[in-house]
Amino acid sequence: MGPAGPSKKPKVRPRGILAPGPRPRLRGLLARAPVHLLSLKVMRRTALLLALAAALCPAARGQTPAADPGAPADLSASGPISTDYVTGELVAKPDARLAGTDFLLTADEIRYNQRTQVAAASGRVVLDRLGDRLLADTVSINRGTGKFTARNIRIGRSPYFIAGESAEGDKNEVTVHNATVTYREPGAWQPTVRAKTLIWSPGHYLKLAGGNMGLGGFQPLPISHMGQDLGHDRPITDVTVGAGYRKNLGLWVDTAFNLPVTLGASVGPDLGVYTNRGVMIGPVAAYDVTSGDDTAVGYLKSGYIYDYGKRYTDILGAAVPPNRAYAEWVHNQQVTPDLSITGDINWSTDSEVIRDFHSKEFIPVQEPDNYLESVYTGPDFLASVFARFQPDSFYPVQQRLPEIRFDVLPTPLGGGILVRFNSGVAHLVEDPPLGGSHLASDRLDAFLGLSRPFTYRGIVDFTPVVGARYTEYWDTVGAAKPGGTGRALGELGFDADLKLSGIFDYENPLWHIDGLRHLMTPTLSYRYIPDADKSADWIPPIDRSTFTNYLPIMELGDMRAVDQLQAANVLRFGLNNTLQTRDKTYGSRDLLSLNLAEDFRFQRAPGQTDFSDAHADLTATVTRWLSLDLEDTVSTRRASQRALDTDVTLHEGDVWMARFGVGYLSDKYGTFYVPGLGYNPIVGVDTYHYELRGRVSELYELFTRGDYDARDHLIVDQYYGVDRKISNTWDLEIAVVFSSGPNNNQGHFGVEVGLNLLRF
Numbered sequence: 034m035g036p037a038g039p040s041k042k043p044k045v046r047p048r049g050i051l052a053p054g055p056r057p058r059l060r061g062l063l064a065r066a067p068v069h070l071l072s073l074k075v076m077r078r079t080a081l082l083l084a085l086a087a088a089l090c091p092a093a094r095g096q097t098p099a100a101d102p103g104a105p106a107d108l109s110a111s112g113p114i115s116t117d118y119v120t121g122e123l124v125a126k127p128d129a130r131l132a133g134t135d136f137l138l139t140a141d142e143i144r145y146n147q148r149t150q151v152a153a154a155s156g157r158v159v160l161d162r163l164g165d166r167l168l169a170d171t172v173s174i175n176r177g178t179g180k181f182t183a184r185n186i187r188i189g190r191s192p193y194f195i196a197g198e199s200a201e202g203d204k205n206e207v208t209v210h211n212a213t214v215t216y217r218e219p220g221a222w223q224p225t226v227r228a229k230t231l232i233w234s235p236g237h238y239l240k241l242a243g244g245n246m247g248l249g250g251f252q253p254l255p256i257s258h259m260g261q262d263l264g265h266d267r268p269i270t271d272v273t274v275g276a277g278y279r280k281n282l283g284l285w286v287d288t289a290f291n292l293p294v295t296l297g298a299s300v301g302p303d304l305g306v307y308t309n310r311g312v313m314i315g316p317v318a319a320y321d322v323t324s325g326d327d328t329a330v331g332y333l334k335s336g337y338i339y340d341y342g343k344r345y346t347d348i349l350g351a352a353v354p355p356n357r358a359y360a361e362w363v364h365n366q367q368v369t370p371d372l373s374i375t376g377d378i379n380w381s382t383d384s385e386v387i388r389d390f391h392s393k394e395f396i397p398v399q400e401p402d403n404y405l406e407s408v409y410t411g412p413d414f415l416a417s418v419f420a421r422f423q424p425d426s427f428y429p430v431q432q433r434l435p436e437i438r439f440d441v442l443p444t445p446l447g448g449g450i451l452v453r454f455n456s457g458v459a460h461l462v463e464d465p466p467l468g469g470s471h472l473a474s475d476r477l478d479a480f481l482g483l484s485r486p487f488t489y490r491g492i493v494d495f496t497p498v499v500g501a502r503y504t505e506y507w508d509t510v511g512a513a514k515p516g517g518t519g520r521a522l523g524e525l526g527f528d529a530d531l532k533l534s535g536i537f538d539y540e541n542p543l544w545h546i547d548g549l550r551h552l553m554t555p556t557l558s559y560r561y562i563p564d565a566d567k568s569a570d571w572i573p574p575i576d577r578s579t580f581t582n583y584l585p586i587m588e589l590g591d592m593r594a595v596d597q598l599q600a601a602n603v604l605r606f607g608l609n610n611t612l613q614t615r616d617k618t619y620g621s622r623d624l625l626s627l628n629l630a631e632d633f634r635f636q637r638a639p640g641q642t643d644f645s646d647a648h649a650d651l652t653a654t655v656t657r658w659l660s661l662d663l664e665d666t667v668s669t670r671r672a673s674q675r676a677l678d679t680d681v682t683l684h685e686g687d688v689w690m691a692r693f694g695v696g697y698l699s700d701k702y703g704t705f706y707v708p709g710l711g712y713n714p715i716v717g718v719d720t721y722h723y724e725l726r727g728r729v730s731e732l733y734e735l736f737t738r739g740d741y742d743a744r745d746h747l748i749v750d751q752y753y754g755v756d757r758k759i760s761n762t763w764d765l766e767i768a769v770v771f772s773s774g775p776n777n778n779q780g781h782f783g784v785e786v787g788l789n790l791l792r793f
Contacts, residue, residue, distance in 0.1 A: 107132040108145055122146050122153075129154070133176050135204055137161040140172070150176040158183075162204055165190055165235045169200075179204045189214075190235060197231065207233045214239070216762060223762060224248060224272075240296060277785035279770075281343065281389070283309030289317050297322035303336055305390065313338035313390060315358070331364035336390070347384040348427055349466060357386045361401070376405040384427040400428045415440045423464070431575050432462040443484070455480045455590055461575045472511035472573040478504045480590035482524070492532050500524040500589050511573040518571035522598070524589035526560040544656050546624070547615040556607035556630075560587045565598040572596050580715065582666045582676040582698065584630055584648055602636035626652045631669065646675050659683055668701075675699045689727040696720045719743040732758050736768075747773050754785075764789045 110125035129143035141156025174181035197209035212231035228244030291299035315335035344353040359381040379401035420435035436459035482500035577597040632645035666676040700717035724738040754768030770783040
């Protein structure tokens with residue numbers, strides 16, 4: 034390759050009409066100037082026509098044109114964006130669209146002032162803000178601050194929908210005037226509230242000032258103000274309507290509804306009319322309020338009736354009075370993250386008032402409790418004040434007036450040793466309802482326990498335990514010997530277990546089993562507590578043992594029958610089994626759990642045998658449509674059944690459900706001692722219960738349930754009914770009831786109708 038020659042500069046032709054060129058051509062152009070000037074005019078006019086046609090063609094074809102050079106990039110429309118030279122506003126239409134930092138505004142027309150950043154939208158206006166949508170005829174919004182005003186709006190978040198004549202607000206809060214709040218979709222049976230002023234914070238709260246409440250377009254109930262916490266799934270109000278016929282009540286109607294009075298609180302009446310008994314009325318209330326860290330949830334129910342019907346005797350054999358009433362208050366409060374207050378207070382004039390007028394509430398709770406408790410939770414301790422009292426005298430109550438406790442949770446002490454400490458001081462009182470001895474005492478009780486867990490390769494666990502409990506009694510009343518006493522007890526024992534497992538490659542698509550894992554844990558526990566029953570003659574038996582067919586508590590510090598402790602020298606055998614399979618979603622799924630336990634007593638109280646009854650606890654969920662729960666107690670010495678409680682449930686989603694169960698208790702447990710009442714025989718039970726439900730459509734469900742007493746050979750209660758959903762808001766239940774048995778005072782035939790508001 035030869036040497037490079039001189040580089041050649043590229044030729045560049047300057048732009049413009051007067052660009053340099055060959056002189057003869059320039060002279061010729063100038064010589065023909067008149068002709069060329071005419072041609073230039075024609076060409077210029079042609080170019081303008083072509084440009085206008087090019088601008089109109091995209092609009093004619095429905096394409097989005099280029100934005101006006103002066104318009105913001107987030108303002109657009111399917112037509113050209115023009116300028117109103119009178120107001121200086123940009124006009125976007127049709128299908129106008131304006132996007133802000135946290136909103137999207139669409140309408141038929143949007144007029145936007147770039148100086149004030151205010152956009153005025155009209156015609157099919159939709160304002161989307163942080164997941165909430167507002168529909169209106171007109172909206173004016175400041176693109177910078179997000180504040181807006183609107184006319185004829187529709188706004189809300191399921192299940193509440195709001196309509197109003199006008200509104201103003203920002204992204205945090207909206208004020209609506211002449212508003213209507215509808216629960217779920219609008220309809221004739223939907224709960225609605227009309228209010229002069231409504232304040233709505235999306236996802237947080239809903240407040241009303243003045244208005245009326247009702248159904249659909251009928252709002253007869255006035256309200257002053259109300260509030261709903263939208264941050265939680267809490268109802269604004271509650272409505273229940275019950276009606277029917279029972280022989281002892283006659284035709285009856287019972288309705289209760291709460292009207293909101295402030296944010297999170299509502300009150301109202303409970304009115305029941307019974308043709309055979311009279312009119313029962315009383316206030317009801319509910320609250321669910323939050324103020325900072327303080328959260329309080331609770332309700333109040335009450336009623337009074339002058340009962341002119343046929344009244345029976347109460348559980349004490351006394352005649353039921355004509356003036357009858359009841360009240361119940363339940364309260365749960367979290368004052369601070371560490372301090373809580375709970376309470377349940379029940380009062381009634383006689384033991385039968387709930388059973389006669391609210392039998393559904395009587396069945397699950399036949400002896401209501403009465404207590405107040407406050408607990409402070411520390412990093413490793415609990416400090417509490419507990420009071421249990423007796424507002425009426427129908428049931429035996431071990432009153433604590435009050436009990437103050439301090440409990441230290443198991444805490445490392447060093448060297449692997451764990452320490453726990455419980456202490457309490459209480460004033461105890463009991464007045465037996467059928468007379469008998471009045472019992473009372475002041476008691477100081479404390480327990481100190483030490484344990485040291487040992488583990489071998491995660492397979493064997495062995496934990497020796499040692500503990501001591503001291504109890505002091507003074508100002509005693511009702512003990513066999515007066516003067517009080519002090520009692521010191523010791524505990525020695527251990528807890529041990531062995532962890533075994535096995536994996537089996539078994540599959541069953543029908544039962545959704547993908548492999549099996551068997552976890553088996555044999556357990557062994559021993560406790561030696563000598564002379565626990567000493568000084569019993571000086572102790573009023575207030576906190577005493579109660580009848581149960583379960584194995585007793587072994588740990589000295591956990592025994593609650595402090596006033597009636599028994600010496601113990603017992604070894605407990607246990608075998609815990611869990612059968613698992615792989616879960617399609619995550620981890621494993623328990624198919625079966627079977628736990629067995631039995632005690633061997635080295636030291637026996639009068640009437641006890643060396644081996645206790647064997648106890649079995651079984652839970653099976655082999656498939657998603659079948660579940661089984663079983664608690665069984667068997668006397669291995671006599672090879673006899675002592676107690677059995679089972680529940681088998683089959684279901685297909687929410688389409689149908691069948692539940693069957695057995696409740697059995699043997700008469701062979703003998704007698705049980707109750708202070709003031711003496712020795713009472715343990716009455717056996719042999720009952721069967723069933724429940725069937727089937728959905729026949731999206732709105733209707735059929736059901737039946739009942740209880741069969743095998744000893745009296747009769748079905749005690751039978752229910753046959755239909756459940757109907759109304760507007761996805763109300764639940765209507767109609768049932769025919771048949772009752773029988775020696776304790777039946779409700780009548781052998783009845784009809785019950787219940788209407789419940791699912792949520793509002």
